[in-house]
Amino acid sequence: MPYEFTMTRRVEFAETDMAGIMHFSNYFRYLESAEHAFFRSLGLNVHQNAGGKGPMLGWARVQASCDYLAPLRYQDEVEVHLQVEAKGSKSISYRAEFRLPDPEGSPLIVARARWKVVCVSKSQGEDSMHSVAIPPDVDAALQVAPPETSETHKDS
Amino acid sequence: MPYEFTMTRRVEFAETDMAGIMHFSNYFRYLESAEHAFFRSLGLNVHQNAGGKGPMLGWARVQASCDYLAPLRYQDEVEVHLQVEAKGSKSISYRAEFRLPDPEGSPLIVARARWKVVCVSKSQGEDSMHSVAIPPDVDAALQVAPPETSETHKDS
Amino acid sequence: MPYEFTMTRRVEFAETDMAGIMHFSNYFRYLESAEHAFFRSLGLNVHQNAGGKGPMLGWARVQASCDYLAPLRYQDEVEVHLQVEAKGSKSISYRAEFRLPDPEGSPLIVARARWKVVCVSKSQGEDSMHSVAIPPDVDAALQVAPPETSETHKDS
């Protein structure tokens, strides 16, 4: 059972701001994209039953945080390295590092993030969502990563 | 019956790009915001029945274009001056100018845009949308603007 | 000297996602907008010398976090209530609440956020930024808010 995933992505022009670097809000979009790509890689779909008749399942973000260590610039190819930090009965906690590969050495960690999602159900034609247990297929597919060690973050 | 509306908005940091100006895609967001503010000013709601049990009405964009004449920069206060250009049985066509007020003279036109929306209906729990007639309250509230004259656009 | 500021803003259609609520990344854009509006209200400019010949001053985000308590929906008028939580020699820490006013009672807190910015200088024609002391006019204008009390957050 996997507990980590790496998405590689190139910073786009529209994601930069007048300071010449990627806008800080876009890191959170990258996190969500990595999480969804992780699900796809496991054959899971983050949004079940969208368009169907039954209730829709989704993953509402309840917490998100990011530490920015170095800027990302246009056309940088950044690796978002995600790990499952914890699983609850209704929630999943992730952590991630944004890494710029260095051909001559270890990658530069440009940002570290954590976020927590809760599985939610929403009936058709209703506005309100309520939290529900993680679906069995998701629970079976995701493993919790080993705790971070100083080795993992030897730069910090 | 009104046929025009002006929304004033200040360009935000996150809307700029590394060229130091507002990213061209964000002009289209301003157009939509002006259209929705126009509806609100008339007591109309662009999205009827969202969250309800019946079919949802909305306005799908089928065409959009913009000519960029001069850049917009961070903290610029721009006026989006919208006019109803045409009404069909199921569609509305708009035109708009982006204007930077000049305290000492006529405003600088920084962009001109046109777009067309079609009224669409979507049943709860279904993905597909189909076009429908403009609701009577919207049809009654919106008037078509007089044609543009060379006087209006004497700079072009 | 002020230590708090409230920005009111209406959730736009383009800020929602297919779950029907404001996308979680956009809360961070609101925070930045509130911070910039706070500066404007004090006669300060967040970006000094942009376009000029000398070095440019700006505020780089080094940390940002948000707890999401309840969703925001299209056309919600949300108040972003910002407070200066701490000042360092080169940094400012902020906290904020997203509040939905309730005409019949106390507002609903829909999100709480914290973020920290560092004053940075960038020379013309250079990519790299380095941290510098907060400009005297900013330091003089901003006061640190009193600590949060249980009274302030009686709902938590």
Next chain:
Amino acid sequence: MPYEFTMTRRVEFAETDMAGIMHFSNYFRYLESAEHAFFRSLGLNVHQNAGGKGPMLGWARVQASCDYLAPLRYQDEVEVHLQVEAKGSKSISYRAEFRLPDPEGSPLIVARARWKVVCVSKSQGEDSMHSVAIPPDVDAALQVAPPETSETHKDS
């Protein structure tokens, strides 16, 4: 010399709106991304000298338009097929189709777009941009596509 390029991209959650489809403004971001990927595929850089001491070259958008024929949804893998429609001394005009591949037949054209960019130069420490001749390496690398034929657009 090439005159066309195809970029494949998966629609992300953050790019959808509460109507459950990709927001219309994001098509313009895809166009720019395809244009930049086209340049990269030719060994060209869309932004020369960024961060350097000399003037910066870039490509300012002066016109952009899109016809939306069918919606794009979350996780759709769309092909943006770009062609060089015309070259001027200082400008390039592009056209593009958004295509959803159909394993059993010809792709579904979901959108068609046109846009025009002008080569601009901006000196370090100055705000204003002025148009300049297309750099020789770009002029040498890009060919104008043959005119569209009814065969090309047999669905229209």
